[in-house]
Amino acid sequence: MEETTRSRRTGRLPRMIPSPDLLDGLERSTAFDKPIGALTKTVRRKLGPGKLRDFLHGVPIGHPLHPAMAMVTFGCWLSTAVLDATKADPRAARTLITAGLGSALPTAAAGITDWSTLHREQQRVGVVHALTNAAAAALYTGSLLMRLAGRERAGRALAYAGLGAASAGGYLGGHMAYRQAAGANHAESVSHLVPLGWHDLCALKDLPNGRPVRRRLGYIDLFVLRLGDGVSVLADSCSHLAGPLHQGRVTAEDGETCVVCPWHGSVFRVADGSVVHGPATARQPAFQTRLRHDGVVQVRPAD
Ligand code: FES
Known part of the structure; x- marks a missing residue:
């Protein structure tokens, strides 16, 4: 409220997204470095070098695979919100949620493979990115269960909450890609x-x-x-x-x-x-x- 009043006075828009300073703090925070280090080692050991790891990185297509896969997942869930808002055929919304959940697993697999070879600052943001997306997947799972039980209204509410979590995850992914240059070509210049x-x-x-x-x-x-x-x-x-x-x-x-x-x-x-x-x-x-x-x-x- 105070923020809105101040924004009106200064003529600026109220802040809808996290301050860049907040994300700078996240990049510098060492709170989870121990589990991040352990998880990095585990992922690298389990995957090892080979065709599967190359595929998950996106070597065959010449681009990281994870962002392309994330488009599929997010696209399904965004389309669900459009159907829900227009009260369209509930079966179509259920199909889209299921497709989104089905694509979330390979999306996460590609993401964690990339994550295991990033700098620590990028990994710190990546952990929160993964947690928000996991929360989104959990909310959409709940939404699907509600819809299958005939509770359409609760299902729609959970889906909207899931879209909020997925959007936050997307924002953090964008921060990693564009601000921290994770996944970018570092030799292009x-x-x-x-x-x-x-x-x-x-x-x-x-x-x-x-x-x-x-x-x-x-x-x-x-x-x-x-x-x-x-x-x-x-x-x-x-x-x-x-x-x-x-x-x-x-x-x-x-x-x-x-x-x-x-x-x-x-x-x-x-x-x-x-x-x-x-x-x-x-x-x-x-x-x-x-x-x-x-x-x-x-x-x-x-x-
Ligand atoms: S493989 Fe990561 S910097 Fe070369």
């Missing part, structure tokens, strides 16, 4: 920072054979790997969360040379930066190389 054409990098003789090193080109750091007379060059900041690839391990996958990111284990082909294993879903920017007659390695952004 590279292509804007390197001018077109060939650039001198360093002398071939100054590169150790078989061990990746970091070299600077203008504003950006490059991952450089020499194998004999061949040189492979990628952007050094991992597309997942900007880990330093030059500190990673060189390995072979299907006969091709790859680098494993030291932070969360994403695997990239050094020849073209393509993703072999997640959590990264975006290709690592790659560079073409050539050797000048005086032994200087030159690079330019690959097409």
Whole structure:
């Protein structure tokens, strides 16, 4: 009430969403770090590396899977609210709630897989995001049970409450994606920072054979790997969360040379930066190389 009066006096809209300061506090809060650490370890151990984990991260589609799945769940529940508001066919509302609940499980599985490879500040917000969405799922389950028992009015009330919880969860998810850059491509800016054409990098003789090193080109750091007379060059900041690839391990996958990111284990082909294993879903920017007659390695952004 006092807020509304003050808003009228200042001409500002009353606050409908949490203050950014509140979320800053949540990011810094260490209250749940112990269980977060334990859960992170458990998820990583249970999933392990492999096709299932890559699928849940979204590697096959080149984007995180979780937000796409969340659209399905939220869309079903938002549509339920529209049907409820217009008092349309109650069977259609029940079908949509059931579809939303059915999609919530794989949505959560993809979400927790991504969550287990985030920075701690992102994970703290992620826990509250998960709890609000779990509350939404519980409210929609209650709503469905009420409707099946013939108590349509109570079912609608629980569904509206569920939509409120799901919206709060969506807001927190948006904070993680847009403010904390969880799930964003952290190497995207590279292509804007390197001018077109060939650039001198360093002398071939100054590169150790078989061990990746970091070299600077203008504003950006490059991952450089020499194998004999061949040189492979990628952007050094991992597309997942900007880990330093030059500190990673060189390995072979299907006969091709790859680098494993030291932070969360994403695997990239050094020849073209393509993703072999997640959590990264975006290709690592790659560079073409050539050797000048005086032994200087030159690079330019690959097409
Ligand atoms: S920063 Fe996470 S895998 Fe590279």
